[in-house]
Amino acid sequence: xxxxxxxxxxxxxxxxxxxxxxxxxxxxxxxxxxxxxxxxxxxxxxxxxxxxxxxxxxxxxxxxxxxxxxxxxxxxxxxxxxxxxxxxxxxxxxxxxxxxxxxxxxxxxxxxxxxxxxxxxxxxxxxxxxxxxxxxxxxxxxxxxxxxxxxxxxxxxxxxxxxxxxxxxxxxxxxxxxxxxxxxxxxxxxxxxxxxxxxxxxxxxxxxxxxxxxxxxxxxxxxxxxxxxxxxxxxxxxxxxxxxxxxxxxxxxxxxxxxxxxxxxxxxxxxxxxxxxxxxxxxxxxxxxxxxxxxxxxxxxxxxxxxxxxxxxxxxxxxxxxxxxxxxxxxxxxxxxxxxxxxxxxxxxxxxxxxxxxxxxxxxxxxxxxxxxxxxxxxxxxxxxxxxxxxxxxxxxxxxxxxxxxxxxxxxxxxxxxxxxxxxxxxxxxxxxxxxxxxxxxxxxxxxxxxxxxxxxxxxxxxxxxxxx
Amino acid sequence: xxxxxxxxxxxxxxxxxxxxxxxxxxxxxxxxxxxxxxxxxxxxxxxxxxxxxxxxxxxxxxxxxxxxxxxxxxxxxxxxxxxxxxxxxxxxxxxxxxxxxxxxxxxx
Numbered sequence: 001x002x003x004x005x006x007x008x009x010x011x012x013x014x015x016x017x018x019x020x021x022x023x024x025x026x027x028x029x030x031x032x033x034x035x036x037x038x039x040x041x042x043x044x045x046x047x048x049x050x051x052x053x054x055x056x057x058x059x060x061x062x063x064x065x066x067x068x069x070x071x072x073x074x075x076x077x078x079x080x081x082x083x084x085x086x087x088x089x090x091x092x093x094x095x096x097x098x099x100x101x102x103x104x105x106x107x108x109x110x111x112x113x114x115x116x117x118x119x120x121x122x123x124x125x126x127x128x129x130x131x132x133x134x135x136x137x138x139x140x141x142x143x144x145x146x147x148x149x150x151x152x153x154x155x156x157x158x159x160x161x162x163x164x165x166x167x168x169x170x171x172x173x174x175x176x177x178x179x180x181x182x183x184x185x186x187x188x189x190x191x192x193x194x195x196x197x198x199x200x201x202x203x204x205x206x207x208x209x210x211x212x213x214x215x216x217x218x219x220x221x222x223x224x225x226x227x228x229x230x231x232x233x234x235x236x237x238x239x240x241x242x243x244x245x246x247x248x249x250x251x252x253x254x255x256x257x258x259x260x261x262x263x264x265x266x267x268x269x270x271x272x273x274x275x276x277x278x279x280x281x282x283x284x285x286x287x288x289x290x291x292x293x294x295x296x297x298x299x300x301x302x303x304x305x306x307x308x309x310x311x312x313x314x315x316x317x318x319x320x321x322x323x324x325x326x327x328x329x330x331x332x333x334x335x336x337x338x339x340x341x342x343x344x345x346x347x348x349x350x351x352x353x354x355x356x357x358x359x360x361x362x363x364x365x366x367x368x369x370x371x372x373x374x375x376x377x378x379x380x381x382x383x384x385x386x387x388x389x390x391x392x393x394x395x396x397x398x399x400x401x402x403x404x405x406x407x408x409x410x411x412x413x414x415x416x417x418x419x420x421x422x423x424x425x426x427x428x429x430x431x432x433x434x435x436x437x438x439x440x441x442x443x444x445x446x447x448x449x450x451x452x453x454x455x456x457x458x459x460x461x462x463x464x465x466x467x468x469x
Numbered sequence: 470x471x472x473x474x475x476x477x478x479x480x481x482x483x484x485x486x487x488x489x490x491x492x493x494x495x496x497x498x499x500x501x502x503x504x505x506x507x508x509x510x511x512x513x514x515x516x517x518x519x520x521x522x523x524x525x526x527x528x529x530x531x532x533x534x535x536x537x538x539x540x541x542x543x544x545x546x547x548x549x550x551x552x553x554x555x556x557x558x559x560x561x562x563x564x565x566x567x568x569x570x571x572x573x574x575x576x577x
Binding site for chain 1: 491506508520524532534540546549550556560568571576
């Protein structure tokens with residue numbers, strides 16, 4: 001009887017999870033998705049909990065309470081910290097899979113060797129390798145995003161790095177094969193510990209050479225791994241619901257990874273093993289053209305006279321926490337009948353969709369947010385392109401500079417606008433160490449300073465002037 | 470012995486044969502459904518999508534509940550309890566932060 005209940009619950013939960021993701025196709029219905037997800041989760045958890053095999057309840061309750069105590073504060077982080085929260089949750093997902101896999105293996109080894117069939121042991125090994133490498137890899141990613149002091153922010157590379165990384169992974173897989181072939185030999189337990197150790201090590205080594213601009217891709221890949229480790233856990237436990245939910249998570253991570261890679265014109269392998277941002281063969285530029293600086297008054301006037309303004313935000317806007325001031329600017333301009341759009345590059349920010357969430361938080365209607373492919377054809381009609389804390393995603397060098405690390409990356413065509421206003425914190429080149437010739441174009445005017453302060457002054461100017469002169 | 474017929478979802482300690490090929494079948498189909506559904510997700514919502522799929526894949530919690538609550542040695546159950554805590558954290562923070570972000574997306 002209770003088994004049928006569990007089966008029914010699993011089917012119901014699967015349907016609810018698929019619906020939940022389906023409703024994410026539109027911001028209008030998206031919140032139903034959360035309701036469906038929560039309902040599916042409750043049904044599945046309760047149906048599992050009432051099974052006769054569950055005889056101890058104390059630790060379950062304790063772990064659930066502890067999960068709430070940590071989970072609630074984690075859901076309240078500022079939105080600029082969402083990338084590291086996401087990385088942390090991938091770490092938790094990996095850890096759960098790794099631990100359950102370990103538990104299942106030793107349970108088989110000590111209690112019930114018949115359970116360690118070839119198929120099941122293979123699934124356990126896959127679960128443990130994926131789980132633990134996702135655990136430490138995601139912890140490292142979260143640490144880098146949070147800018148934890150003892151984790152180097154800059155990519156760390158050394159000669160032979162890829163050989164070492166692949167060697168560690170192959171070592172883990174080879175030991176895994178040995179354990180699958182001899183699951184209950186005298187040394188199998190030790191070999192299993194070694195697999196765990198190598199997977200933990202591999203996760204760390206994998207993320208060390210990765211820099212900030214690659215984080216959107218890396219987070220997506222880790223998302224995929226976390227999903228796959230849940231799938232492996234489903235195979236181990238013979239649980240179809242787990243397999244389904246894990247596959248949904250895994251395919252989501254996969255699609256996002258592909259979109260991020262395309263948006264940077266890079267391959268998976270290149271992101272993971274390419275150590276972007278270290279090999280900066282700066283292309284010798286002939287003569288250095290000079291910046292043209294603009295005053296806040298002049299910039300405000302330019303904006304006032306425009307009929308279409310396209311704002312191009314980047315990670316710099318998030319760092320300066322300028323999104324609320326940007327909203328005030330949006331209000332000032334729309335009040336004057338000026339059309340304001342936001343051009344969002346897929347890899348702007350530190351995770352997929354990061355900019356959209358930050359702008360939505362500042363109450364900018366989502367109808368004003370435009371994807372790169374939709375806005376680019378409009379750029380020649382744009383009177384002022386206002387670049388706020390974005391750099392590489394508007395660098396025209398991506399179109400033709402073959403030696404440049406960003407060559408081939410699709411960009412937002414800010415340079416095609418009639419006038420470009422760029423707010424930049426300092427006169428240093430961007431993340432990739434590449435000069436951005438957009439800044440020295442004839443129709444570009446620079447505003448140097450903290451994004452929040454500069455946009456604030458623009459707002460003050462527009463509010464004070466009232467558009468009367 | 471009605472339980473004997475219902476081979477699925479049995480507690481792992483009982484040596485019940487699991488039909489692994491049907492699991493692989495489920496995996497392949499679910500992946501295709503996932504690819505189809507996720508492809509249609511609004512590009513505006515990729516950040517909440519990630520926290521939502523994260524919460525959903527924390528369904529791994531059902532595995533942890535079995536390991537923690539069954540009549541197993543204490544060490545094994547302890548591993549299960551830590552895993553249960555990790556998954557629960559993801560469920561709670563994942564759903565809450567997804568909803569918090571989605572609330573912010575307004576048309577006007």
